[in-house]
Amino acid sequence: MLTRRQFLKKCRDLSLMMCGSTLLTRTVAEGFIKLAKNPPEIAFIHAQNCMGCTTSMLYGNDYDFLDFLNHVGHLAVHPALSFSQGSDYMANLDRVAAEENFLLIVEGSIPANPPEACYLGDKPLYHILANYASQARVVISSGSCASHGGIPASNGNRTGALSVTDYLKEKNIDVPQLRIPGCPAHPDHIMGSIAYIAATGKAPPLNEKSGQIEEYFGELIHNRCSRFQYFSQDQFVKNFATDKNKCLLKKGCRGPITASDCPVRRWNKRTSVCVESNTPCIGCMSPSWPFTTSLYLETTQVEDLPWSEMKEKIDRRRDK
Ligand code: SF4
Numbered sequence: 001m002l003t004r005r006q007f008l009k010k011c012r013d014l015s016l017m018m019c020g021s022t023l024l025t026r027t028v029a030e031g032f033i034k035l036a037k038n039p040p041e042i043a044f045i046h047a048q049n050c051m052g053c054t055t056s057m058l059y060g061n062d063y064d065f066l067d068f069l070n071h072v073g074h075l076a077v078h079p080a081l082s083f084s085q086g087s088d089y090m091a092n093l094d095r096v097a098a099e100e101n102f103l104l105i106v107e108g109s110i111p112a113n114p115p116e117a118c119y120l121g122d123k124p125l126y127h128i129l130a131n132y133a134s135q136a137r138v139v140i141s142s143g144s145c146a147s148h149g150g151i152p153a154s155n156g157n158r159t160g161a162l163s164v165t166d167y168l169k170e171k172n173i174d175v176p177q178l179r180i181p182g183c184p185a186h187p188d189h190i191m192g193s194i195a196y197i198a199a200t201g202k203a204p205p206l207n208e209k210s211g212q213i214e215e216y217f218g219e220l221i222h223n224r225c226s227r228f229q230y231f232s233q234d235q236f237v238k239n240f241a242t243d244k245n246k247c248l249l250k251k252g253c254r255g256p257i258t259a260s261d262c263p264v265r266r267w268n269k270r271t272s273v274c275v276e277s278n279t280p281c282i283g284c285m286s287p288s289w290p291f292t293t294s295l296y297l298e299t300t301q302v303e304d305l306p307w308s309e310m311k312e313k314i315d316r317r318r319d320k
């Protein structure tokens, strides 16, 4: 049993995870008090995935994932973390789905052709995922493969891999959805979204243009990058050894075309982020990732970036 002080600390931590500030502490606390009566079950299904998103959740931040789940809901089934495996896993999944108070988290893309490329129990996932998704309160796509197709759907696409959204469209299933891209997904983005739903009873607000969570994916990486000042002074890294800290655009950085709060949220217990480690952003949260040609932006593509919009932003900052 938590003391009041511990309870409030948890709410504060979750508010930080959800929106990067303590602003929602009160909402979280009120939500949890209501929630105690009817906590959502949380069920994971693995499609074509590499386990990277689960690994990211387990080890990627300073908040223990299982402890977290025990406070906002109940982890009903997970293909790798649950004790129940095989037929027990399927029985648990069926039970949870029948109760219709669960969040379904899918990791990986769905193979449509051949559907036999991935099984759930003794049936191709393509044929039965729809049954579970249609009963979920919210379907959360965790990572770029589930959100946009990712690596399995890239050049060649040998398994006809679909994102969860495209799959549900193909199956005519209309259910609330959240897409949380990233290779892997950021643990805060997943846990914060679950906490938000648990605390408020609804999905986090979405960006009108992209349809992705405004709080996490509402701003380009470029606009909040620690190297932005070098970009605005046209100082670019030409040589990784000698030009440390300058803008990485000319080294193929995709920060100007990728929306995420990576620069301010950072990774690995808030230690660092790609650009701070002197490597260009490869745009792993972009809907186009992993792109058709190169992981990095080609020099010719740099010219096609929305420069006027970016320069206007710089001018607005200078005018302040
Ligand atoms: S191009 Fe990349 S390194 Fe340069 S400011 Fe933008 S995000 Fe940062």
Ligand code: SF4
Residues within 6 Å of the ligand: 182, 183, 221, 258, 260, 262, 273, 274, 275, 280, 281, 282, 283, 284, 285, 286
């Ligand atoms: S900075 Fe870019 S490559 Fe790095 S995690 Fe964020 S979106 Fe992915």
